[in-house]
Amino acid sequence: MLIEKNKIDEHNQSLLKEHKRKFDFVASEIKNIDSVLQKLIDFNVAIPSWALGTGGTRFARFSGSGEPRSLEEKLEDVGLLQALNKSSGAISLHIPWDIPKDYSSIKKLASQLDLQFDAVNSNTFQDQNNQELSYKFGSLQHVNKAVRKQAIEHNIEVIKHGVALGSKALTVWLSDGSCFPGQLNFRKAFQNTLESLEEIYSALPNDWKVFIEYKAFEPNFYSMTVGDWGQSLLYANKLGPKAFTLVDLGHHLPNANIEQIVSLLLMEGKLAGFHFNDSKYGDDDLTVGSIKPYQLFLIFNELVEGMDARGMNHAKDLGWMIDASHNVKDPLEDLLQSVEAIMLSYAQALLVDRKKLNEAQENNDAVAAQEILQNIFRTDVRSIIAEARLRSGGALNPLQFFREQKIREQLTKERGTKTIATGL
Numbered sequence: 264m265l266i267e268k269n270k271i272d273e274h275n276q277s278l279l280k281e282h283k284r285k286f287d288f289v290a291s292e293i294k295n296i297d298s299v300l301q302k303l304i305d306f307n308v309a310i311p312s313w314a315l316g317t318g319g320t321r322f323a324r325f326s327g328s329g330e331p332r333s334l335e336e337k338l339e340d341v342g343l344l345q346a347l348n349k350s351s352g353a354i355s356l357h358i359p360w361d362i363p364k365d366y367s368s369i370k371k372l373a374s375q376l377d378l379q380f381d382a383v384n385s386n387t388f389q390d391q392n393n394q395e396l397s398y399k400f401g402s403l404q405h406v407n408k409a410v411r412k413q414a415i416e417h418n419i420e421v422i423k424h425g426v427a428l429g430s431k432a433l434t435v436w437l438s439d440g441s442c443f444p445g446q447l448n449f450r451k452a453f454q455n456t457l458e459s460l461e462e463i464y465s466a467l468p469n470d471w472k473v474f475i476e477y478k479a480f481e482p483n484f485y486s487m488t489v490g491d492w493g494q495s496l497l498y499a500n501k502l503g504p505k506a507f508t509l510v511d512l513g514h515h516l517p518n519a520n521i522e523q524i525v526s527l528l529l530m531e532g533k534l535a536g537f538h539f540n541d542s543k544y545g546d547d548d549l550t551v552g553s554i555k556p557y558q559l560f561l562i563f564n565e566l567v568e569g570m571d572a573r574g575m576n577h578a579k580d581l582g583w584m585i586d587a588s589h590n591v592k593d594p595l596e597d598l599l600q601s602v603e604a605i606m607l608s609y610a611q612a613l614l615v616d617r618k619k620l621n622e623a624q625e626n627n628d629a630v631a632a633q634e635i636l637q638n639i640f641r642t643d644v645r646s647i648i649a650e651a652r653l654r655s656g657g658a659l660n661p662l663q664f665f666r667e668q669k670i671r672e673q674l675t676k677e678r679g680t681k682t683i684a685t686g687l
């Protein structure tokens with residue numbers, strides 16, 4: 264389904280007076296409001312194809328209704344998000360869940376919907392039906408060379424699909440590791456993985472990047488072969504200039520200082536970008552900003568400071584993606600909330616007075632530093648995000664629009680109640 268532009272205009276008209284009042288109030292205190300708005304307009308967060316259906320837990324999956332049944336319908340769902348918030352203009356595909364049947368028609372659909380293809384993701388954490396060798400004991404790290412070869416070939420295949428679609432990066436997340444002490448020789452597992460990654464790296468086109476995503480635990484519970492940012496950075500440094508470390512917010516041990524990790528990876532020019540989500544315990548994949556919004560703001564604070572220090576383009580030089588999926592919310596409503604949370608944290612980080620913060624740091628003034636950060640964190644910037652959406656033709660309140668227009672009900676009519684999106 265497509266959203267009619269005049270419906271969005273009507274919606275905006277009905278909220279405009281109230282919006283203006285709020286926006287004028289907050290904007291009057293911001294010196295560079297137009298440049299802040301422009302950065303927000305330029306910013307985009309990619310939507311993973313696997314977040315469009317209801318996720319599951321180890322125990323059950325309760326599917327929603329009207330979920331996308333095909334790659335085309337996944338694109339249409341992201342197109343809906345993009346039409347509403349104008350900050351979701353890219354989709355990230357997972358192979359083999361999302362292999363296009365016809366590249367040119369998929370590319371045409373994407374451009375009609377104003378979407379780009381973000382990083383492509385390989386999958387060697389599951390066995391596929393027609394697969395010869397199993398990944399039960401790992402893929403790129405496997406003790407058996409033939410298994411490694413199969414996994415390498417799969418990654419090269421994924422690059423080919425990505426090239427055909429216009430993607431520019433491959434994300435490799437490995438579930439490789441071990442569940443019990445003694446099961447694995449750590450050094451051999453590292454070296455096997457490195458050699459495998461080197462083969463994949465040499466198949467990358469010149470203008471491509473490879474993102475090495477780390478994860479502390481799960482599905483392996485004793486060791487993970489790319490278990491933290493240190494290990495990922497080792498691989499990325501050894502591989503070369505096209506390799507970077509990808510930070511998934513849910514892939515750390517509890518209480519890890521993610522903002523510090525981000526700052527140092529940026530300093531080294533090795534930060535690939537993000538998989539945004541939120542969590543309380545492990546890799547919970549909850550809505551971005553739903554549990555620890557202050558942490559998200561602190562991460563963006565380091566991002567903006569670090570990117571500016573290196574003269575980077577906020578919108579284009581790093582990969583921004585959501586990686587979430589869970590059981591209880593409507594996936595599209597959830598994604599609208601996630602994108603909103605990211606935009607709010609980014610906007611707040613743009614408003615931090617860098618000069619004052621730097622002074623406080625140079626004077627060892629911890630009180631002033633906290634005041635500066637928390638004053639911004641407690642500033643309501645929702646109308647600034649809404650204004651950026653308004654200026655780019657989106658809806659003032661995407662979630663309200665989604666509900667008022669009964670979009671899920673319409674999708675259910677079109678697609679049925681028992682649809683299942685491919686993926687996990």
Ligand code: RM4
Binds near residue numbers: 384511
């Ligand atoms: C993993 C990881 C990857 C994602 C898979 C589906 O936990 O976060 O990024 O591709 O899940």
Ligand code: MN
Binds near residue numbers: 436538586
């Ligand atoms: Mn991830």
Ligand code: MN
Binds near residue numbers: 511513514546586
């Ligand atoms: Mn994850």
